[in-house]
Amino acid sequence: MIAQILADKCNNCAQCVSVCPTFVLDDGPQVPVIARLDACQTCYMCELYCDRQAIYVAPDQFAPEPGADPLPHLGVIWRDHGWDRPGEAGHLDEYRKLGPLLGEGAEIAARRYQAQRRGV
Amino acid sequence: MSIHLETDVLIIGGGMAAGWAAIAAAQAGARVVVADKGYMGTSGVTAMGGPNHWWVAPDPARREEAIARQSGKAQGLGDPEWMARILDLTWRYLPSLAPHYPFGSDGAGGTYYSGVRGSEYMRALRLAALNAGVTVLDHHPAIELLRDDEGRIAGARGHALRARLDWEIRSHATILATGGNAFRSGLIGSHTNTGDGQLMAAEAGVALSGMEFGPSWSISPAWASTRTLPYTGAVYYDADGRELDIPPSRAAGHAHNRALGHAMLAGPVLADLSHAPKALRPILRQIQPFTPAPFERRGIDLFRDRFPVKLFGEGTIRGTGGLDLTDAECRTSAPGLFAIGDAATRELVAGANSGGGAVNSAWALSSGRIAGTAAARESLARKGASAPVHGLGRIAIAPHHAERTIDVTAIHRAVDHEIHGYAHVFTRDEASYAASGERLEAIWSELSAHGRARGPALVSLRETAALVAGARWTIAAARGRKESRGLHQRADYPEATGPTQRQRVSGLDTICIHSQQAEFA
Numbered sequence: 001m002i003a004q005i006l007a008d009k010c011n012n013c014a015q016c017v018s019v020c021p022t023f024v025l026d027d028g029p030q031v032p033v034i035a036r037l038d039a040c041q042t043c044y045m046c047e048l049y050c051d052r053q054a055i056y057v058a059p060d061q062f063a064p065e066p067g068a069d070p071l072p073h074l075g076v077i078w079r080d081h082g083w084d085r086p087g088e089a090g091h092l093d094e095y096r097k098l099g100p101l102l103g104e105g106a107e108i109a110a111r112r113y114q115a116q117r118r119g120v
Numbered sequence: 121m122s123i124h125l126e127t128d129v130l131i132i133g134g135g136m137a138a139g140w141a142a143i144a145a146a147q148a149g150a151r152v153v154v155a156d157k158g159y160m161g162t163s164g165v166t167a168m169g170g171p172n173h174w175w176v177a178p179d180p181a182r183r184e185e186a187i188a189r190q191s192g193k194a195q196g197l198g199d200p201e202w203m204a205r206i207l208d209l210t211w212r213y214l215p216s217l218a219p220h221y222p223f224g225s226d227g228a229g230g231t232y233y234s235g236v237r238g239s240e241y242m243r244a245l246r247l248a249a250l251n252a253g254v255t256v257l258d259h260h261p262a263i264e265l266l267r268d269d270e271g272r273i274a275g276a277r278g279h280a281l282r283a284r285l286d287w288e289i290r291s292h293a294t295i296l297a298t299g300g301n302a303f304r305s306g307l308i309g310s311h312t313n314t315g316d317g318q319l320m321a322a323e324a325g326v327a328l329s330g331m332e333f334g335p336s337w338s339i340s341p342a343w344a345s346t347r348t349l350p351y352t353g354a355v356y357y358d359a360d361g362r363e364l365d366i367p368p369s370r371a372a373g374h375a376h377n378r379a380l381g382h383a384m385l386a387g388p389v390l391a392d393l394s395h396a397p398k399a400l401r402p403i404l405r406q407i408q409p410f411t412p413a414p415f416e417r418r419g420i421d422l423f424r425d426r427f428p429v430k431l432f433g434e435g436t437i438r439g440t441g442g443l444d445l446t447d448a449e450c451r452t453s454a455p456g457l458f459a460i461g462d463a464a465t466r467e468l469v470a471g472a473n474s475g476g477g478a479v480n481s482a483w484a485l486s487s488g489r490i491a492g493t494a495a496a497r498e499s500l501a502r503k504g505a506s507a508p509v510h511g512l513g514r515i516a517i518a519p520h521h522a523e524r525t526i527d528v529t530a531i532h533r534a535v536d537h538e539i540h541g542y543a544h545v546f547t548r549d550e551a552s553y554a555a556s557g558e559r560l561e562a563i564w565s566e567l568s569a570h571g572r573a574r575g576p577a578l579v580s581l582r583e584t585a586a587l588v589a590g591a592r593w594t595i596a597a598a599r600g601r602k603e604s605r606g607l608h609q610r611a612d613y614p615e616a617t618g619p620t621q622r623q624r625v626s627g628l629d630t631i632c633i634h635s636q637q638a639e640f641a
Contacts, residue, residue, distance in 0.1 A: 021158030021167070022311050023259050023281050041311040042344055044410055045162040048239060059417040060343045061306060073417055080409030081239065085222075092224035092240070094403045096232040099172060104397040105352030109368040112355070112395065 001040040001064050002057050005031045006074075009054035016046040016055060037064060047077050051084070123280060123287035127153040127255070128499035129492070130275055130289050132262045132317060133297030134160030136171070136481070137461025139245030140213070140488030141295050141495070146252035148496035153289055154254055155278060157261040157298075157312050157579075161246040164299045165309035165437055166484075167238045169347050170408055173210050174482035175234035183207055190479065194471020195606050196620030197330075197638050202468040205448075206479075206486035213489055220244035234478075237408070260287060261579045264513025265294065265320045265457070273324060273456040274509045279579050286575070290509070292499030293456055295491050296321055300437035300462035301590035303539045304532045307338065307432045308345040315436070317463040318443055318593075319586035319628075323512040324454040327444045327626035327634070330467035331590075331597035333607040334439025335540060336474045337377050342388070342428040344414040350404065350422065353396040356380065357426060359388045374546070374609045380431055381542035390426040433540030438476035439607055440466045441594065444624055449494035450487050458495050460487035467622065472606025515589075515628065516571040516581040524570035528584045531563055535591045549612035553599035560592045568629060589628060597625045600633040 002024060005016070010031040017025040017032050021043065026035040031054075034040075042061035047053075056070030078084075082091035129145045131138050134156025145152045156163050176186040187203045214233050215223070221244035226232040250256060262278040266288070275290040298317030302310030318328060339354075340346050356364045364383050369376040383389045401423055405412055415422040436442060443452055443459035445468070450458045461484040466475045469483050511517070538556045539545070567588060573581040603617040604610050620638040625631060 017282075018258060019159045019162050021162040021164070021309075023158065039311065041306075041308060042414075043162070043168050043308055044413060045159075045167065045239070049162075057413075059414040061308075061345065062343065068417070073413075076416075077409050077413055080405050081237075082222075087220075087222035089222065090224060091406070092222050092232075092237060094406045095170075095224045095235055095237060096226055097399070097403060098170060098235055098407050101397050101400045102352050105350070105400070106368065106370040108353040108395050108397065109355075110371055113368050 001037055001042055001061065002034055002046060002055065003065060003068060004056045004070055005034070006054045006056070006070070007031050009052045011052055013051070015049050015051070019045055019049045021045060044077055048081060048083060050078065053078055122285050123283070125153060125287070125289045127151045127289060127291050129153070129293050129295065129495045130155065130291035131295045131297055132276060133299060133461070133463065134158065134256070134258070135164030135297060135299055135461060135484075136166045136242070136245065137463070137484040137488040138297035139242070139249055140485045141297060141460055141492035142249040142254045143245070143252050144489045144492030145496040146249070146254050148493050150496035150499055152254045153257060153291070154249065155257045155260040155262055155276070155287075155289060157259070157316070159258045160249070160256050161242045163312055165307070165313060167242040168309040168410060169238045170235060171238060171241065171481040172235040172478045173214055173485065174207060174478040175210065176207050178208070178211060190469070193473045194469075195473065195616065197467055197471035197622060199468045206469055206482045209486040209489050210482040213485060217241070217244045217248060220247040262316065262320065263578060263582055264511045264517065265324055266290070266509040267324065267512055268507035268509045270507055271455060273454050274507070276320070277511055279575055281576060281579070284575070292502045293458065293495035295458040295460060295495055296443065296463045297460050297488070298463045300435055300439070300442065301587065302435035302437050303433065303536050303587055303591060305433040305435060305536050305540050306345050307434055307437070308347070310435070310437060313435070313437060313462070314583040315586040315590035316583060317459065319515070319582065319589050320513070321443050321452060321454065321457065321459065322589065322626070322628055323514060324457060326452045326454050326457070327624040328441060328593055329444045329465040329622060329624045330439070331436070331441035331593045331625050332601045332623065333441060333467070333472050334434070334436055334594065335545070336434045336438040336476055336607060337431045338434060339380065339391070339429050340432055341414055342430040343418070345432045346411055346414060347408060350393050350396050350400060350411065351391065353393065355392045355395060356383070357390045357392060358383065358386070359390070364389065377431060378546035381546050384431065385542050388428045391429045392426045393423050396423060431542070433536070435539060436590065436594070437462055438474045438480065440470045440472070440475065441597070442466060450491035451494070456498075458491040460484070460491045472608060474607055513582070515568055515585040516573060516578060519568065519570050519572050521569040523572040526567060526571050526581065526584070528580065531584050532587060534559065534563060535587045539591050539594060547611045548598065549610060550599070553595055557592070557595045557599065560588060560595060564588050564592060592631060593625045596631045596633060597623055600625070600635070
């Protein structure tokens with residue numbers, strides 16, 4: 001669930017209020033307000049769309065987790081996506097490997113299972 | 121004060137199918153309004169995933185072979201003509217997003233189109249729609265459809281969450297693109313997928329088909345639903361470190377989920393991904409950056425440490441069921457009303473099986489293109505003064521008896537349990553369906569008699585009603601199909617029995633089932 005909007009980084013552009021698919025946030029005087037935490041599905045979209053890397057979403061989707069240190073994680077999702085990079089930067093060049101790797105994983109599981117059954 | 125708008129085509133919903141429909145309708149010359157419950161670009165299950173599209177080059181032999189294979193999976197309920205259409209439209213239109221989506225390399229000097237990352241894909245669809253002149257209204261959930269005196273659907277009413285105003289949009293054609301129903305299982309992205317469009321259409325007399333084919337499942341860390349990417353090589357253990365006997369997913373299907381579900385009832389199930397393909401590790405972050413986050417933020421190495429997992433139910437999303445279509449342009453039986461994407465039945469292309477991933481994505485794109493084009497044509501032919509309208513919504517709007525507070529949280533828990541409860545869902549029989557049906561019936565009666573709300577609370581109570589309605593149709597349809605076929609598996613009828621029947625389910629207070637010989641068997 002969304003845990004923190006860091007006031008020292010946030011410029012109150014309210015992009016997170018706009019992009020949240022479940023309308024968790026309200027506009028606020030200094031920074032947006034987390035108004036409906038029970039509707040947060042931990043989808044990280046607010047973090048991804050935050051140009052200032054000012055938002056930290058804690059990983060548990062079922063319960064709030066106060067007290068975590070957000071600093072090591074700020075902006076990681078945004079950078080990993082190459083969110084602000086131009087289209088021709090090639091940051092999705094590895095994406096084609098997803099399907100074959102899924103298939104390879106399925107084969108690994110199937111071979112291992114068969115080998116074990118023969119062993120029993 | 122309230123918001124009043126008039127347009128040619130109104131699209132309700134802002135996911136993948138809505139995006140393609142909006143672009144197609146605008147290109148055909150119509151004024152288009154998209155009214156989304158969330159934000160067009162992040163709403164629904166696409167933005168958090170990585171949809172692959174059914175992708176076969178336009179070579180007659182290869183297409184024919186792909187359609188034959190898919191028809192086999194559909195187990196007598198798929199329509200080869202529809203399959204050919206969605207292959208064609210997907211091949212032609214997916215590359216048209218290139219100005220807005222950073223398609224990567226195919227590793228052989230060309231471009232890789234078929235698989236796309238959800239967040240960039242949805243961002244691209246929004247940009248393309250805005251560029252085509254579409255008006256996008258975010259955080260504008262629809263509540264009910266409007267019908268005019270001629271019996272045509274003439275728009276919708278809803279509530280603007282951010283402005284805190286009711287809205288009414290009059291349209292000459294209306295497209296439901298509200299997605300499937302995940303029954304609030306916690307599946308990532310699905311919080312807004314409560315089957316709203318199906319409830320609204322049912323109030324206009326539209327039936328559903330394929331509702332019995334489901335649910336499907338995705339496995340995730342127990343604390344956060346993510347996509348299934350690294351789990352295909354997983355080994356599972358109980359809390360005492362004993363390896364569990366879980367048949368692999370690809371070959372076993374239902375038995376895989378059943379074994380996992382039953383193990384989860386007995387106690388925590390831990391996944392070990394140390395056997396996952398080695399090549400995955402260095403590029404996982406680049407392929408799917410949302411996958412590592414829930415682990416890193418808990419200090420877990422997902423390829424080394426064992427961690428608890430949970431099966432998240434996917435409701436109708438990767439199943440088949442949805443609004444029944446009456447023609448090749450995605451019209452429903454209500455004049456002026458179209459249905460596309462996961463809001464519509466996917467039986468035509470997925471049959472009895474999950475169209476999960478590739479086929480459902482191709483369906484969303486194609487049904488969007490088809491309905492958008494047809495709705496534009498139909499609306500442009502109907503310009504002129506609009507007739508008086510009335511709202512079709514009843515449940516949560518006009519209760520039969522005095523208003524009473526409804527415990528929506530308890531209802532959501534109950535609905536998810538009936539549809540996704542591990543204890544009964546993997547060994548369904550007549551008695552189990554009857555018991556689920558009875559419990560859901562009691563919830564519906566309470567809602568129908570006493571549910572009433574306004575403004576944002578009405579949006580939420582209508583979602584609750586849609587969840588319950590969807591669960592009742594699902595149970596009624598599954599109970600009606602006395603065989604096992606594809607995703608529909610019963611312990612009391614473990615085999616498929618011929619001839620292949622297609623089944624429609626309809627009604628709200630009273631649910632009816634109609635069976636009919638499948639035309640494509």
